[in-house]
Amino acid sequence: MTIEAKCPSCGKRLKAKDEMAGRKAKCPACGSAVQLPEVIYDADEVEADPFSELPDESSQPDAPPDMKECRECGEMILKGAKKCRYCGTRLGKKATPTYQSRPAYSSSSSSGSDDEGMTAVDWLLCFLCPGIACIVGVIRLIQGKPSGGMMIGMSFVIPTVMGVVIKALNVILNQ
Numbered sequence: 001m002t003i004e005a006k007c008p009s010c011g012k013r014l015k016a017k018d019e020m021a022g023r024k025a026k027c028p029a030c031g032s033a034v035q036l037p038e039v040i041y042d043a044d045e046v047e048a049d050p051f052s053e054l055p056d057e058s059s060q061p062d063a064p065p066d067m068k069e070c071r072e073c074g075e076m077i078l079k080g081a082k083k084c085r086y087c088g089t090r091l092g093k094k095a096t097p098t099y100q101s102r103p104a105y106s107s108s109s110s111s112g113s114d115d116e117g118m119t120a121v122d123w124l125l126c127f128l129c130p131g132i133a134c135i136v137g138v139i140r141l142i143q144g145k146p147s148g149g150m151m152i153g154m155s156f157v158i159p160t161v162m163g164v165v166i167k168a169l170n171v172i173l174n175q
Helices: 120-128 130-142 146-174
Strands: 002-006 011-019 025-028 031-034 067-069 076-078
Touching: 002 031, 002 067, 120 146, 130 146
Parallel strands: none
Antiparallel strands: 002 011, 025 031, 067 076
């Protein structure tokens, strides 16, 4: 099959291969550029409505005999399932979702984390980089950790005390 086009300059009819569709070609008569058209394929005519073959929702069968609908998400699951694989709802006599609340932070933490107080690294951070220590303290307060407040306080107190000590030493040494 060939593509036919007409030169806009001289009016000569051109023929090109299908592979040239959408490209520019040179007119052999006048040498001007000619844009070749895209190939248009003929479509088969459809006499009937294509959607008429789709079954109605009412004609669709219910769930297979070994399946049931999850009461939380509505997905189809096995009848003998104890937990929905889509939403995680436990299925049984006591129907409770599987999500669990976050444990509250307590001062009697057995993990030895910084919930009970500041660690040596926290103190070092307050001495060397009080600005960063203040930011870390704010983040810990947002997380609900009690060491955050102490870290913010120490990041202000330590530089102030250090400044006073340095001033006092300068006064004593310059006398």
